[in-house]
Structure formats: C-alpha cells, structure tokens
Amino acid sequence: MDIVAPEIEAYLSRLFPSEDNILQEMEREGEERRFPIVGPQVGRLLCLLARISGATRVFEMGSGSGYSAYWFLKGMSPEGRIILTDDSREKLDRARDYFKRAGFLERVIIEEGDALELIDRYPGPFDIIFNDIDKEQYPQAFEKAVPRLRPGGLLISDNALWFGSILADSHEADVQGIRRYNRLISESDGLFSMIIPIRDGLSISMKRK
Numbered sequence: 290m291d292i293v294a295p296e297i298e299a300y301l302s303r304l305f306p307s308e309d310n311i312l313q314e315m316e317r318e319g320e321e322r323r324f325p326i327v328g329p330q331v332g333r334l335l336c337l338l339a340r341i342s343g344a345t346r347v348f349e350m351g352s353g354s355g356y357s358a359y360w361f362l363k364g365m366s367p368e369g370r371i372i373l374t375d376d377s378r379e380k381l382d383r384a385r386d387y388f389k390r391a392g393f394l395e396r397v398i399i400e401e402g403d404a405l406e407l408i409d410r411y412p413g414p415f416d417i418i419f420n421d422i423d424k425e426q427y428p429q430a431f432e433k434a435v436p437r438l439r440p441g442g443l444l445i446s447d448n449a450l451w452f453g454s455i456l457a458d459s460h461e462a463d464v465q466g467i468r469r470y471n472r473l474i475s476e477s478d479g480l481f482s483m484i485i486p487i488r489d490g491l492s493i494s495m496k497r498k
Contacts, residue, residue, distance in 0.1 A: 290453025292486050301330050308363075311391050315356045318383075324353060327421070327447055331488050332360035335419070335445070338493070339364030342443060344416035347371040350404035350430055351421035355384030355397075357447075361417070362393050371397055372411060374404040405429055413437030420446040424463035427470035435479065440498040444480070446470065450490025 307313050307329045319326040327335070339347070339361045345368055347361050352373035361371055375381050381399050388394045400407045404422050418434040420427065427446065434444050449455075449471060454464045474482040474494045482494040 290456075292450055292453065292488065292490060298330075298488075305330065305333055307332070309391075311387055312356075312359060315354065315359065315387060318354070319356065324380075326353065326356040327360075327491075328488050331447070331491055332357065334485075334487065334491065335360045336364035338443060338445070339369075339417060342416055342441075344443075345369040346413070346415045347417045347419065348408065348411060348413070348415045348434075348437070349373050349419045349421070350408060350434070351375060351419075351423075352381070352384060353377075353421075354380045355387055357419060357421065358384070358397065359387065359391070359393070361419070362388075362396060365396075367396075369396065372400060373397055374400045374402065374407045376402060376404075405433060408433050408437065411437070414439035415442060417443045417445060420444065421448070423466075424448060424451065425466035427466045428473060431470055431473045435477070435496065438496040440496055442496050444474070444492075444494040444496070446474075446492045448489045449484045449492040450486060452489055 335357055344365055349358055352358055352375045358371050358373050378401055381401055385399060388397055415437055418438060420430045422430055438444060451467050455468055474480055474492060479497050480494040481497060484490055484492045
C-alpha cells in the first residue's frame with residue numbers, strides 16, 4: 290500500500306530535492322543496493338526537527354550507511370554530536386567515508402553491534418533518539434529510549450505504518466512489533482505523540498516536561 294500517492298511523492302521530490310552531492314550519492318547507492326533509506330522528504334523533516342529542538346545530542350538505533358544521521362547533522366549546530374549504531378561493518382564503513390568527505394567525521398561516534406545493547410553504554414540524556422532497528426524489536430527500543438530522553442526530547446521511529454501492513458490481520462513478528470510500539474507511544478502518559486503519514490509512516494514522540 291502506498292501511504293502517499295506516488296504523484297505527490299514525485300511532486301515533493303521535485304519541489305524539495307536533496308541539497309548536496311553526498312546526499313544524492315547516498316540515495317543512488319541505496320537504490321542500487323536495494324537498501325531502504327528514509328528518503329529526502331523524511332530526511333528534511335529530521336533536519337528540521339533537529340534545528341527546531343536545538344538538538345546537540347542524538348542517538349541512532351540503527352543507522353545503516355548514515356543517511357538519516359547525515360540529515361540530522363545538517364540541522365544541528367557545529368557543536369552537535371550523534372552516535373550511530375549498526376550491526377553491519379560494511380554499512381558503517383560507508384557511513385564513515387561519507388562523513389569524512391563531508392567534513393562531519395569529528396562529529397560522529399560510530400558503534401558496531403546490537404543497538405539495544407549499545408545504548409546501555411550511553412545513559413544520556415539525549416535530545417533526540419531515532420529508532421530504525423528490526424521492527425519486531427520496536428517495543429524493546431521504546432523501553433530503552435524513553436528513560437534516556439531529556440524532558441522535551443524527541444523519540445522518532447521510522448516505518449510506523451509499515452506500508453499499510455499494520456491494518457492487516459497479520460501475526461508476523463514485525464507487524465506485531467510495530468503495532469505494540471504504536472500502542473505504547475499512544476498510551477504513554479509521559480509522551481505526546483503523533484504518527485505522520487509520510488513515506489512509510491514516521492512517529493514522533495515528545496517526552497513531557
């Protein structure tokens with residue numbers, strides 16, 4: 290199921306194209322390797338949220354080759370730092386190369402391994418935690434992330450609508466994980482949340498002060 294009509298996606302892509310050569314290269318590589326990235330429209334939103342919130346401390350649970358992190362960094366001040374995590378050394382090596390060429394390398398910490406374990410090394414508080422790990426693990430990501438957010442901080446998760454699969458009568462682990470996560474953010478007294486139907490659904494939760 291297309292969450293956003295393809296014609297609207299095409300219009301937005303023309304209206305707001307990616308802003309630099311490295312982002313364009315990352316997008317081409319994602320398409321060639323068939324590795325999903327959040328895409329330029331979600332990327333611009335991440336950049337905007339980082340800028341609006343004044344984020345200087347960001348933790349990513351699942352970074353791939355660094356596309357979302359690159360957008361966050363574009364919205365952060367030069368003092369801002371971001372921690373990337375992924376279990377693929379190959380993807381993280383590509384991320385390191387992109388950040389080096391962009392002049393961002395000194396602003397990132399790159400950790401290889403399981404994000405649910407790596408986050409235990411970092412108590413926070415963080416301004417933003419971005420979650421894009423295996424979908425069946427989303428509820429565990431919720432439990433790990435919320436205590437590490439500062440009051441007013443943001444928990445952002447990709448794939449919150451999972452191409453419409455959350456509407457299906459499915460017992461698949463990834464669908465169940467996303468459904469449970471969506472219930473957790475909607476029912477939590479400590480969060481104010483919304484799911485934006487952009488690309489594959491982006492959930493944004495603010496920790497109440």
